[in-house]
Amino acid sequence: MYQSFDVTARPEQGPPRLALLRQAMVQAQLDGFLVPRADAHQGEYVAPRDERLAWLTGFTGSAGFCAILHQSAGVFIDGRYRTQVKQQVAEAFTPVPWPEVSLTDWLKEQLPQGGKVGFDPWLHAAGEIARAETALKGSGIELVQCDNLVDQIWTDQPAAPVQPLTSHPESLAGESAGAKIERLAQTLSTSGQSAAVITLPDSIMWLLNLRGSDVAHNPVGLCFAILHASARVDLFVAPEKLLHLDTPLDPAVSPHAPDRFLEAIGQLNGTVLVDQATVPQIVVDRLGDRVQSGSDPCLLPKAKKNQAEIAGSAAAHIRDGAAVVEVLAWLDNQPAGSLTEIDVVKKLEAFRRQDDQLREISFDTIAGTGPNGAIMHYRVTEETNATLQDGHLLVLDSGGQYLDGTTDITRTVAIGTPGDEERAAFTRVLQGMIAMSRLRWPRGLAGRDIECVGRMPLWLAEQDFNHGLGHGVGAYLSVHEGPQRLSRTSAIPLEEGMILSNEPGYYREGAFGIRIENLVVVDKAPALPSGDADRDFLSWRTLTLAPIDQRLIVADMLSKDEKDWLNLYHSTVAELLTPLLTPSAKAWLVKATQEI
Structure with missing residues (x-):
């Protein structure tokens, strides 16, 4: 299986490791040390070698960090993980609601007399450190670069991954690596920049039409790159990763060993573009006054999928939808109390594996029943495995x-038979998902401008959820992709070709969870007869295909327009998926997609 159910971290392991870290802090003459989730590449997901936060604290979420002081240890987590963190960390660690409480405010409160707080300059983005230093001015608290203290005490730390890279065919990428390099290099040249430093693995994979497997569930290889305005790329990657490429690297790409990365940065001339949200502090230190801050040049081009990428994604969703229908049909035929969460995860993966184009799952499947469903990023283990009742x-x-x-x-x-409260909440979540799916909006708006549309039905009942309405998704790349998001904080205008999730939810801690998620792609909206001729509107096209459980819908709560949308969606699901299904799943789908 792609997914394991092992317990990877236990709360009781944290306190002795915390004690060892504090001893290392004493030897380093530090009053504190920062332990981020991130690795040197600043991607969201990390290889086992870089799971320092989980190893130290027991917290396994995909976002967060820990600040260790001699008398306190704060684990900073956002709204998605407020329930999960309580189950995963020992009392020696204090969960801190972040970003409501900032690291710098917490440090000022915990270190009123000041002190030195160490950090590994490879593991913190330059912009993060700059903001923290500004906020700490006058506090007597100093951020100090140092060797990684966790690595000093982690005696069985895994080795760095060296999985082979593969070529991503141009027929699926829709553009050659050489053309992408030329296009982005021209942008650098026009802006007067001599080069750009790129550290995000998915940016480099997209730019060079490569894929890898260094990080579980993410088809990326860990490496660094420098894109030159002369349309050359220096790629810093372990040589053994390049031994099995189906096609050679583009002639514009020169491979180098990773340990030459900082040396090459030191030799750059002119103005160098650096995304301070993703490039490590050590890179900015090495560049000095040559730095020009800006966005990773790959982010927006990667986010705006071309026709080949959109067509590929649509085809993948049809086959994936068939696998989901097979497991939903199977699940409905099992009596309550006969299955566990792990049974469902294994069955779903088995159906997906029948597709010869599957290379991995895109994240650990979340199968949470009852109270486990209220843990937004729940990962079932042999110890938490619950029975579906x-x-x-x-x-x-x-x-x-x-x-x-x-x-x-x-x-x-x-x-079995759901409760009235659960059905009412589910219907509100569905109404929010439908409202966003039907939305048309003027070009130029960002996720923050429209995200509330998907929350309104819940808000009218004074309910809400602690995660964004949607995230960007890659084209056989990271399942969480920026810069586009449906979030209160996202100022990136939505543009044609961007793929995002539409996933409102509702969670009652200790009781139940609800989430409905489709992936949608931004299209130019067809003109309406009533529309203003001088206005340009965008809309969504839904990619995801699978029925929505009508047993959980309170039909009287839905308007005619909402019912029409759901009926049309279900008819599309039936039309596109039926040819791919087994006879039993076909029969089940007929019932599951009946008009409401």
Whole structure:
């Protein structure tokens, strides 16, 4: 299986490791040390070698960090992980609601007399450090670069991954690596920049039409790159990763050993573009006054999928939807109390594996029933594995990494007879998802401008959820892709070709969880007869195909327009998926997609 159910971290392991770290802090003459989730590449997901936060604290979420002082240890987590962190860390660690409480405010409160707080300059983005230093001025607290203290005490730390890279065919990429290099290099030249430093693995994979497997569930290889305005690329990658490419690297690309990266940066001349949100502090230190801050040049071009990437993603979603329908049909035929969460995860992966274009799952499948469904990023283990019982809801959030696209779908399923409260909340979540799916908006708006549309039905009931409405998704790349998001904080205008998730939810801690998620792509909206001739509107096209559990819908709560949308969606699901299904799943789908 791609997914394991092992317990990878335990709360009781944290306190002795914390004690060892504090001893290392004494030897280094430090009053504190920062332990981030990030690695040197600043991607969201990390290889086992870089899971320092989980190793130290027990917290396994994909975002957060820890600040260790001699008398306190704060684990900073956002709204997605407020329930999970309580179960994963020992009392020696204090969960801190972030970003509501900033690191710098917490440090000022904990170190009123000042002190020296160490950090590894490879593991913190330059912009993060700059903001922290500004906020700490006058406090007597100093951020000090140092060797990584966790690495000093982690005696069985895994080795760095060296999995082989593969070529991503131009037929799926829609553009050659050489053309991408030329296009982005011209932008640098026009802006008067001599080069750009790129550290995000998915940016480099997209630019060079490569894929890898250094990080679980993410088709990326860990490496660094320098894009020159002369349309050359220096690629810093372990040589053994290049031994099995189907096609050679583009002639514009020169490979080098990773340990030459800082040396090469030191030799750059002119103005160098650096994305201070993703490039490590040590890179900015080496560049000095040659730095010009800006965005990673790959981010927006990568986010705006071309026709080949969109077509590939659509095809992947049809096949993926068929696998999801097979497992939903199977699940409905099992009596309540006969299955566990792990049974569902294994069955879903088995159906997905029947597709020869599947290369991985896109993240650990979330299969949370009852109270586990309220843990937004729940990962089932042999110890937490719960039985699906009558009256429970099952949140099933999963996805696949196919050669032609990345999928991410969530369906909430009724086990037995659901309660009235659960059905009402589910219907509100569905109304929010439908409202966003139907939306047309003027060009130029960002995620923050429209995200509330998907929350309004819940808000009217004074309910809400602690995660964004949606995230960007790659084309056989990271399932979480920036810079586009449906979030209160996202100022990036939405543009044609961007793929995002549309996933409102509702979570009652200790009771149940609900989430419905489709992936959608931004299209130019067809003109309406009533429309203003001088205005340009955008709209969504839904990619995800799988039925929504009508047993959980309170039909009287839906308007005619909402019912029409759902009926049309279900008819499309039936039309596109039926040819791919087994006879039993076909029969189940007929019932599941009946008009409401």
